[in-house]
Amino acid sequence: MANPFSRWFLSERPPNCHVADLETSLDPNKTLLKVQKYKPALSDWVHYIFLGSIMLFVFITNPAPWSFKILFYCFLGTLFIIPATSQFFFNALPILTWVALYFTSSYFPDDRRPPITVKVLPAVETILYGDNLSDILATSTNSFLDILAWLPYGLFHFGAPFVVAAILFVFGPPTVLQGYAFAFGYMNLFGVIMQNVFPAAPPWYKILYGLQSANYDMHGSPGGLARIDELLGIHMYTTAFSNSSVIFGAFPSLHSGCATMEALFFCYCFPKLKPLFIAYVCWLWWSTMYLTHHYFVDLMAGSVLSYVIFQYTKYTHLPIVDTSLFCRWSYTSIEKYDISKSDPLAADSNDIESVPLSNLELDFDLNMTDEPSVSPSLFDGSTSVSRSSATSITSLGVKRA
Amino acid sequence: MRSFLLTLPKSFLGFMPLYLAVEIVLGISILNKCSGVYGILALFTGHPLDFMQWVAYLWSVFTLIIFSQGLYLIHKPNLLLFSQICALYTLDTLFTCFFTLWFTTQWFTLEDTAGGVASQSNNSNLISTERLTVRNTDISKQSATESYEYSITILITLVSLIFRFYFNLILASFVQELLHHPKYLVDRDDVEQNLKNKPIWKRLYAKSQKGCYKLCKNLLN
Numbered sequence: 001m002a003n004p005f006s007r008w009f010l011s012e013r014p015p016n017c018h019v020a021d022l023e024t025s026l027d028p029n030k031t032l033l034k035v036q037k038y039k040p041a042l043s044d045w046v047h048y049i050f051l052g053s054i055m056l057f058v059f060i061t062n063p064a065p066w067s068f069k070i071l072f073y074c075f076l077g078t079l080f081i082i083p084a085t086s087q088f089f090f091n092a093l094p095i096l097t098w099v100a101l102y103f104t105s106s107y108f109p110d111d112r113r114p115p116i117t118v119k120v121l122p123a124v125e126t127i128l129y130g131d132n133l134s135d136i137l138a139t140s141t142n143s144f145l146d147i148l149a150w151l152p153y154g155l156f157h158f159g160a161p162f163v164v165a166a167i168l169f170v171f172g173p174p175t176v177l178q179g180y181a182f183a184f185g186y187m188n189l190f191g192v193i194m195q196n197v198f199p200a201a202p203p204w205y206k207i208l209y210g211l212q213s214a215n216y217d218m219h220g221s222p223g224g225l226a227r228i229d230e231l232l233g234i235h236m237y238t239t240a241f242s243n244s245s246v247i248f249g250a251f252p253s254l255h256s257g258c259a260t261m262e263a264l265f266f267c268y269c270f271p272k273l274k275p276l277f278i279a280y281v282c283w284l285w286w287s288t289m290y291l292t293h294h295y296f297v298d299l300m301a302g303s304v305l306s307y308v309i310f311q312y313t314k315y316t317h318l319p320i321v322d323t324s325l326f327c328r329w330s331y332t333s334i335e336k337y338d339i340s341k342s343d344p345l346a347a348d349s350n351d352i353e354s355v356p357l358s359n360l361e362l363d364f365d366l367n368m369t370d371e372p373s374v375s376p377s378l379f380d381g382s383t384s385v386s387r388s389s390a391t392s393i394t395s396l397g398v399k400r401a
Numbered sequence: 402m403r404s405f406l407l408t409l410p411k412s413f414l415g416f417m418p419l420y421l422a423v424e425i426v427l428g429i430s431i432l433n434k435c436s437g438v439y440g441i442l443a444l445f446t447g448h449p450l451d452f453m454q455w456v457a458y459l460w461s462v463f464t465l466i467i468f469s470q471g472l473y474l475i476h477k478p479n480l481l482l483f484s485q486i487c488a489l490y491t492l493d494t495l496f497t498c499f500f501t502l503w504f505t506t507q508w509f510t511l512e513d514t515a516g517g518v519a520s521q522s523n524n525s526n527l528i529s530t531e532r533l534t535v536r537n538t539d540i541s542k543q544s545a546t547e548s549y550e551y552s553i554t555i556l557i558t559l560v561s562l563i564f565r566f567y568f569n570l571i572l573a574s575f576v577q578e579l580l581h582h583p584k585y586l587v588d589r590d591d592v593e594q595n596l597k598n599k600p601i602w603k604r605l606y607a608k609s610q611k612g613c614y615k616l617c618k619n620l621l622n
Contacts, residue, residue: 127558311421
């Protein structure tokens with residue numbers, strides 16, 4: 001069948017190669033057999049116990065009727081046990097856990113919640129970054145900037161995770177989507193936990209109420225998005241943000257976290273377009289501050305969280321990208337990072353030049369230009385390496401990293 | 402000097418190779434240094450900035466450019482560049498300590514004046530607040546107390562500074578390892594290359610790298 005799909009995506013596919021194949025079986029026994037053979041490492045234990053305990057917490061605290069909750073969990077269990085669905089849903093476990101916790105967190109009783117801080121974020125912002133950057137950017141507003149800010153914050157942010165997932169699935173190496181689900185889910189999960197443990201007021205609060213103390217009876221504000229509602233003649237953002245259950249979830253900014261995570265994955269898979277992805281993150285940062293939804297310190301918390309989780313995922317989960325290949329079906333094998341092999345400081349026993357040098361050898365002065373150059377001698381010991389040959393090896397040696 | 406060297410961490414958090422740490426250190430620093438770019442946008446928005454803010458933002462942009470190169474070359478490091486980054490990061494740590502102190506005093510003087518205004522406006526809202534208290538006596542418990550706000554502010558500031566010092570040691574340790582590694586020896590001819598026909602900023606840049614390399618070699622070797 002020479003349909004466009006096989007013409008475009010399967011043209012480079014190596015014969016008899018099944019790394020990119022998807023599971024189509026509906027037989028639960030297959031999954032059960034896999035579970036029996038599975039030997040979890042310590043990190044797997046930590047992963048499943050952590051996510052499992054949050055799922056259990058959600059199961060107990062969510063105010064929905066018990067029958068609903070049991071039915072829902074049974075449904076999830078079924079999705080996990082059927083191989084065809086399990087390959088997507090089970091790998092999305094961190095995302096499902098985050099979503100479950102997020103929708104439950106609005107039902108936490110007010111008297112059990114930690115106190116809301118109003119001054120911490122503007123104070124830390126001024127101390128670390130010199131001023132309230134949100135104030136700086138929101139000083140002058142106009143309709144053009146409003147629209148420019150609304151696009152990434154109010155529109156792209158909600159669609160981007162799905163678009164990125166689809167593109168990574170098709171054009172990235174096989175299993176990259178698993179890594180994306182892991183990193184994206186954990187980042188949001190940690191973010192929501194932090195927002196609940198440390199409720200803090202966003203910049204619009206300071207504009208509306210100054211540094212007055214806050215309480216959970218207060219309504220949220222759409223900040224700069226109110227101008228978009230006005231412009232488009234709708235009431236969407238004002239209603240959504242006024243009744244939002246996470247009014248004081250300014251720290252960390254998950255808008256920033258998501259954008260950074262998406263950009264990091266795209267930069268990883270499509271390094272040629274790096275400037276474009278960096279520009280998107282910068283655009284989104286500007287818009288969150290311009291719309292007075294976040295301080296710069298919130299954005300940093302979100303991005304740093306994303307970056308650290310991405311780095312961990314990159315070295316432990318992600319397959320290595322071959323930029324010369326077109327899509328997932330072009331790959332013949334899946335290779336992962338070898339942390340010790342990619343270490344630029346690692347001594348390679350096969351490399352004759354990597355023998356440690358004495359300090360004496362390193363002790364030359366850069367300014368001694370009139371000194372005659374030392375030519376390598378046959379009689380030099382193994383520790384005496386000529387500088388020119390050492391550098392020439394550098395250019396060869398690094399390729400192995 | 403030797404006693405100082407002994408204290409340099411040989412791995413990140415005790416178990417990760419240094420290059421992973423440097424990648425994280427530089428990434429986090431670069432993200433934070435973006436603040437400079439947004440600060441400078443005050444030029445277009447008309448928000449007033451004082452002299453120290455200008456210095457802080459311009460300095461951030463400068464360090465952003467230098468650190469970015471390091472992140473780009475982390476898998477094939479070059480001793481001259483990393484010496485420069487290490488020296489600049491150390492200088493930046495000193496600057497950060499100074500800026501932190503400076504802006505802390507700025508914030509608290511600002512807050513004192515703003516607090517006065519806020520308490521006046523609070524008086525006019527007194528009636529409505531009283532009504533709220535009658536309805537829900539626990540409402541005041543939902544907001545953080547002054548001391549809680551202060552302690553969290555101080556905690557975040559101190560934690561970020563402590564991380565900074567640790568990150569600085571990590572970078573120094575990485576440069577030290579590079580200095581000891583035969584693969585990364587600096588070739589004298591490379592350094593002494595003819596820069597006469599290059600633009601002045603390139604010459605200055607090469608000169609600064611050389612200076613930083615010498616400094617690192619003296620301090621860390």
